[in-house]
Amino acid sequence: MTHLLPMADEPAPERADAARNREAILAAALRLVATRGVDCVTMDTVASEAGVGKGTVFRRFETREGLMAAVLNESEAAWQGSVISGPPPLGPGAPAHDRLLAFGHSRLRTNVTHGALIKAATGSHSARSRAAASFAVMHVRHLLGELGVTGDLVLLATAILAPLDVMVLEQQQADHISLDRIEAGWDDLVRRVVGA
Amino acid sequence: MTHLLPMADEPAPERADAARNREAILAAALRLVATRGVDCVTMDTVASEAGVGKGTVFRRFETREGLMAAVLNESEAAWQGSVISGPPPLGPGAPAHDRLLAFGHSRLRTNVTHGALIKAATGSHSARSRAAASFAVMHVRHLLGELGVTGDLVLLATAILAPLDVMVLEQQQADHISLDRIEAGWDDLVRRVVGA
DNA sequence: AATGAAAGCGGACCATGGTCCGTTTAGGCG
DNA sequence: CGCCTAAACGGACCATGGTCCGCTTTCATT
Numbered sequence: 001m002t003h004l005l006p007m008a009d010e011p012a013p014e015r016a017d018a019a020r021n022r023e024a025i026l027a028a029a030l031r032l033v034a035t036r037g038v039d040c041v042t043m044d045t046v047a048s049e050a051g052v053g054k055g056t057v058f059r060r061f062e063t064r065e066g067l068m069a070a071v072l073n074e075s076e077a078a079w080q081g082s083v084i085s086g087p088p089p090l091g092p093g094a095p096a097h098d099r100l101l102a103f104g105h106s107r108l109r110t111n112v113t114h115g116a117l118i119k120a121a122t123g124s125h126s127a128r129s130r131a132a133a134s135f136a137v138m139h140v141r142h143l144l145g146e147l148g149v150t151g152d153l154v155l156l157a158t159a160i161l162a163p164l165d166v167m168v169l170e171q172q173q174a175d176h177i178s179l180d181r182i183e184a185g186w187d188d189l190v191r192r193v194v195g196a
Numbered sequence: 197m198t199h200l201l202p203m204a205d206e207p208a209p210e211r212a213d214a215a216r217n218r219e220a221i222l223a224a225a226l227r228l229v230a231t232r233g234v235d236c237v238t239m240d241t242v243a244s245e246a247g248v249g250k251g252t253v254f255r256r257f258e259t260r261e262g263l264m265a266a267v268l269n270e271s272e273a274a275w276q277g278s279v280i281s282g283p284p285p286l287g288p289g290a291p292a293h294d295r296l297l298a299f300g301h302s303r304l305r306t307n308v309t310h311g312a313l314i315k316a317a318t319g320s321h322s323a324r325s326r327a328a329a330s331f332a333v334m335h336v337r338h339l340l341g342e343l344g345v346t347g348d349l350v351l352l353a354t355a356i357l358a359p360l361d362v363m364v365l366e367q368q369q370a371d372h373i374s375l376d377r378i379e380a381g382w383d384d385l386v387r388r389v390v391g392a
Numbered sequence: 393a394a395t396g397a398a399a400g401c402g403g404a405c406c407a408t409g410g411t412c413c414g415t416t417t418a419g420g421c422g
Numbered sequence: 423c424g425c426c427t428a429a430a431c432g433g434a435c436c437a438t439g440g441t442c443c444g445c446t447t448t449c450a451t452t
Contacts, residue, residue, distance in 0.1 A: 014399095015398095015399060015400065015447085015448060015449085016448070016449090017399095017400070017401085017447070017448070018399075018400060018401095018448095021400085021401085042437085042438065042439085043438075043439060043440085044437095044438075044439090047402090047403095052401085052402080053401060053402030053403055054402070054403065054439095054440090055400095055401065055402050055403070055440095055441080055442085056400080056401060056402070058439085058440065058441080059400075059401080063439080063440075064438090064439065064440090130367070130370075133367060151381075151384055152377070152380070152381045152384065154373075155359075155373075155377070155378065155381030155382075155384070155385075156381070156384070156385065158359055158364065158368065158381075159355075159358075159359040159381065159382070159385045162355075162358035162359040162361060162364050163351075163354055163355040163358040165358060165361065165363075165364075167361075168354065168358055168361075171326070171329060172351075172354065174326075177350075177351070181348070181351070182351065184348070185348045185351030185352070185354075185355070186351075186355070188347055188348065188351070188352070189351075189352065189355045189389070192388050192389045192391065193385070193388045193389070195388065211417090211418060211419085211428095211429060211430065212418070212419085213417075213418070213429095213430070213431085214418095214429080214430060214431095217430085217431085238407085238408065238409085239408075239409060239410085240407095240408075240409090243432090243433095248431085248432080249431060249432030249433055250409095250410090250432070250433065251410095251411080251412085251413095251430090251431065251432050251433070252430075252431060252432070254409085254410065254411080255430075255431085259409080259410075260408095260409065260410090393452100394451105394452085395449105395450105395451085395452085396449105396450100396451095397448105397449100397450100398447105398448090398449095398450105399446105399447085399448075399449100400445105400446080400447070400448085401444105401445080401446070401447085402443105402444105402445090402446100403442105403443105404441105404442090404443100405440105405441080405442080405443105406439105406440085406441075406442095407438105407439090407440085407441100408437105408438090408439090408440105409436105409437090409438090409439105410435105410436085410437085410438105411434105411435080411436075411437100412433105412434090412435080412436095413432105413433105413434100413435105414431105414432100415430105415431080415432090416429105416430080416431070416432100417428105417429085417430075417431085418427105418428095418429080418430085419426105419427100419428100419429105420425105420426095420427095420428105421424105421425085421426090422423105422424095422425085422426105
């Protein structure tokens with residue numbers, strides 16, 4: 001026996017075939033997104049490419065958004081890793097101010113290049129997007145704290161991150177605002193908020 | 197004859213039946229959104245409620261997003277009117293700083309109450325959302341100018357408005373952050389940016 | 393190894409946004 | 423008033439996300 005009582009909240013073990021299928025689906029999705037671009041990847045395509053029924057795809061990933069979130073996660077996790085333990089100035093070891101700027105710049109570029117995928121993974125309601133956004137807010141809040149900023153740091157962090165949102169960036173690009181200008185504008189915002 | 201040469205770019209006149217149908221569709225959409233809530237309004241429903249074919253709905257409003265934008269516009273236009281020429285402090289006549297705060301608060305409340313409709317009208321790519329966002333940016337930019345703020349005012353305005361975005365607000369409400377707290381946080385942001 | 397119940401599977405099915413095209417109609421002109 | 427063309431119409435049709443449910447598979451227990 002393993003446990004008679006459902007121990008704590010171990011997230012419900014996954015059967016072997018289920019795990020195998022999850023991997024196959026994710027791999028197929030990854031490949032398809034890379035080759036065709038996220039907007040041309042249909043759930044049916046992923047299913048058949050993974051050699052699996054459509055129902056299975058939805059059972060494992062809930063929704064298209066969820067699947068895309070899983071795909072996005074593949075790169076996002078690495079990025080979070082480099083923020084937490086990568087080389088400075090993005091990672092630890094640099095002054096907080098430099099880290100904050102590096103963080104914003106990195107996020108800015110990432111949001112621009114992965115824009116389509118991020119949008120596909122972030123419609124209306126998603127558990128994953130929640131986690132990702134939360135990570136960014138927590139990190140910025142932490143840096144603001146180190147910089148001696150006082151106030152409602154969570155809200156301040158949110159406010160600093162909001163203009164880096166994919167939709168905002170797309171609008172700005174449609175208005176022919178260059179990335180460099182956006183970046184400079186963001187630096188200025190940070191300067192004002194931090195009160196350097 | 198009217199004009200032999202297509203004069204300037206008059207937006208292509210609309211045939212009488214076309215105009216009649218547009219009105220009927222918009223009226224039906226307005227009514228349905230008000231009674232059932234935006235998420236339960238289907239294009240087919242609107243069409244049949246307006247006594248018109250589905251194709252007609254799409255020809256007049258391009259897309260669901262477009263139709264919802266038209267619905268939203270009905271209230272948004274009034275709001276813009278009260279910003280441009282309504283009573284202070286939202287309208288002209290109050291100090292710029294008060295106007296800016298009033299503007300933010302008003303936008304905040306509006307985004308919260310009309311959240312669902314705004315989201316329905318603002319997916320990915322829409323001409324209307326473009327105009328609405330632009331109005332807000334222009335107005336804030338103008339107020340910042342009056343306040344003597346220097347710098348890239350368009351970007352600063354965008355940055356100030358970004359945290360009032362519907363999606364951001366929804367996330368914050370999901371995190372049990374009260375409206376009053378959000379409002380206070382936004383006031384703080386403005387103070388820092390304006391450099392009061 | 394046999395067994396039984398829970399978990400998983402798959403593809404038919406549904407809802408809905410969006411397109412297409414053969415038919416109808418408005419309305420300028422002779 | 424009748425003609426003619428561009429515009430508009432409408433609903434069948436398509437694509438795709440998401441659900442459902444009867445059948446299959448896993449695997450803990452014996």
